[in-house]
Amino acid sequence: MPDEGGKVETAHADAGLAYESSKLGIWIFLGTEVLLFGGLFLAYAVFRIKYPELFHRDHLELNRTLGTVNTVVLICSSLSVAAGITAIRNGKADVLKKSLVVTLLLGATFLAIKYFEWSEDFAHGIYPGTDVFFSLYFMMAGVHGFHVLCGLLVMAWLLVQAGRGRFSAEYSTPVELTGIYWHFVDLVWIYLYPMFYLIG
Amino acid sequence: MKDYQIYVSVWAALLVLTLVTWQVSYIDLGLANAAVALVIASFKASLVALFFMHLRQESRLVWGFAVFPLVILSLIIFGTLSDTLFR
Numbered sequence: 001m002p003d004e005g006g007k008v009e010t011a012h013a014d015a016g017l018a019y020e021s022s023k024l025g026i027w028i029f030l031g032t033e034v035l036l037f038g039g040l041f042l043a044y045a046v047f048r049i050k051y052p053e054l055f056h057r058d059h060l061e062l063n064r065t066l067g068t069v070n071t072v073v074l075i076c077s078s079l080s081v082a083a084g085i086t087a088i089r090n091g092k093a094d095v096l097k098k099s100l101v102v103t104l105l106l107g108a109t110f111l112a113i114k115y116f117e118w119s120e121d122f123a124h125g126i127y128p129g130t131d132v133f134f135s136l137y138f139m140m141a142g143v144h145g146f147h148v149l150c151g152l153l154v155m156a157w158l159l160v161q162a163g164r165g166r167f168s169a170e171y172s173t174p175v176e177l178t179g180i181y182w183h184f185v186d187l188v189w190i191y192l193y194p195m196f197y198l199i200g
Numbered sequence: 201m202k203d204y205q206i207y208v209s210v211w212a213a214l215l216v217l218t219l220v221t222w223q224v225s226y227i228d229l230g231l232a233n234a235a236v237a238l239v240i241a242s243f244k245a246s247l248v249a250l251f252f253m254h255l256r257q258e259s260r261l262v263w264g265f266a267v268f269p270l271v272i273l274s275l276i277i278f279g280t281l282s283d284t285l286f287r
Binding site: 028038039179195 | 204208210215218222233238245253254258261266270272273277280281284
């Protein structure tokens with residue numbers, strides 16, 4: 001727990017070592033995430049090769065413009081996270097708080113657009129059970145959306161902690177690690193966007 | 201402000217690439233559509249990993265942790281497709 005000076009006690013006597021170990025931890029977690037999404041990517045590849053006409057016909061049903069807007073929203077949220085990390089490395093906690101608020105708003109916008117898209121799909125009689133293309137689409141976009149939601153919850157927690165003055169130029173590990181996670185979630189969407197909206 | 205500049209440049213590059221891949225998708229290039237989209241996506245993903253995720257400044261150990269799962273994933277993809285493609 002932090003004391004008045006903003007220093008944090010960790011299991012390591014050496015703060016630099018604690019930071020490096022934490023970073024390896026988040027990269028191991030991302031390794032498991034690569035394999036989680038990887039299995040779904042592989043299923044997509046197998047079925048797309050097997051049913052090219054079905055994939056082509058179905059992908060025209062998705063709203064390409066909204067998919068593009070959501071890609072832009074996530075890229076912007078990655079910038080605001082990166083800006084927040086740079087800010088706290090320079091000891092500017094107020095800029096970090098503002099970047100976190102911007103990131104929360106952009107993440108919520110992404111999910112709101114996703115909600116709108118799915119409502120439209122359901123209204124057109126498109127469900128996860130419709131066929132293999134839409135099964136993959138709802139599954140992969142759903143797992144990705146769940147990751148966005150988790151990221152937003154952690155981001156809200158960071159905002160509370162930043163409000164209590166927990167982060168400083170000397171200690172910002174939770175912000176750094178959440179940033180790496182958030183960029184990974186953006187990276188997954190960078191692949192999902194062409195796979196479902198552009199080339200089906 | 202100098203610290204932020206690199207991120208703004210990467211952000212701008214990502215937006216331009218998104219615009220390009222979006223517009224190209226309306227042109228019928230046959231099989232090349234998929235190839236172009238995936239090449240652009242991989243280029244964008246590399247920018248995110250190298251700059252936003254700071255891989256550019258990371259140690260060899262972190263690089264190892266980042267690349268190893270990708271090697272495993274490519275083995276899984278290679279193994280499965282070498283089966284399903286030739287059934």
